[in-house]
Amino acid sequence: MNAAVVRPFESADLSGAATALIKVHETDGYPVEGVEDPEAWVSSADVLAAWVAEMDGAVVGHVAVMRPHGEAAVSMWIEQSGDDEAHVAVLGRLFVVQAARQHATGRRLTEAAMIYGRQHDLRLVLDVMAKDAPAMRLYERLGWRKIGETAHHFGDGESIPAICYVAPDA
Numbered sequence: 001m002n003a004a005v006v007r008p009f010e011s012a013d014l015s016g017a018a019t020a021l022i023k024v025h026e027t028d029g030y031p032v033e034g035v036e037d038p039e040a041w042v043s044s045a046d047v048l049a050a051w052v053a054e055m056d057g058a059v060v061g062h063v064a065v066m067r068p069h070g071e072a073a074v075s076m077w078i079e080q081s082g083d084d085e086a087h088v089a090v091l092g093r094l095f096v097v098q099a100a101r102q103h104a105t106g107r108r109l110t111e112a113a114m115i116y117g118r119q120h121d122l123r124l125v126l127d128v129m130a131k132d133a134p135a136m137r138l139y140e141r142l143g144w145r146k147i148g149e150t151a152h153h154f155g156d157g158e159s160i161p162a163i164c165y166v167a168p169d170a
Contacts, residue, residue: 004060004105006112009050016059017042017052024095030132031095033154041093048089048120051112053096053105061096063109065089065116065124072150073125073164080147081123081166089122091167094135106138114142114167124167127152129160136163143168 009017018038025035034041042050046066053061068074068085077088091113096105117124126144128135129152144165152162 003103004053004055006108017062060100061105064093073127076148077125091124091126127162127164
């Protein structure tokens, strides 16, 4: 398998991204939401920008920068920094199929989102489920820092422990 090409998301990528999302959910239990209607989850109206990773003609990964929508990480960062919500966005919808993980695909997708954040004067924040240690290691290697803990709420009143992160200064 060749290294993935990371490029801006196009509408023609929707079906492939949805298929990749289902694969990731089957292998990792991530995401905990969105799998009932993966196309709607990937193409949420809150998405400001998104990228896909493509290998051998197939979408193997995805990431989005999203408008804040009540996330704990946003509130924590605003409280800690004094920043205003207009300058904060959420890195989300990051997933990479297992076969593409040995090619730095997650890192490259995250870096694309980080570049967008810097170019648009947006401080990126996120929450990651505490069970997802490989994702936390990725963010920490890229300079993200923990800003607190929360519960990630999903489904019908379900929740799972999560760690909130903020992207490094530009």
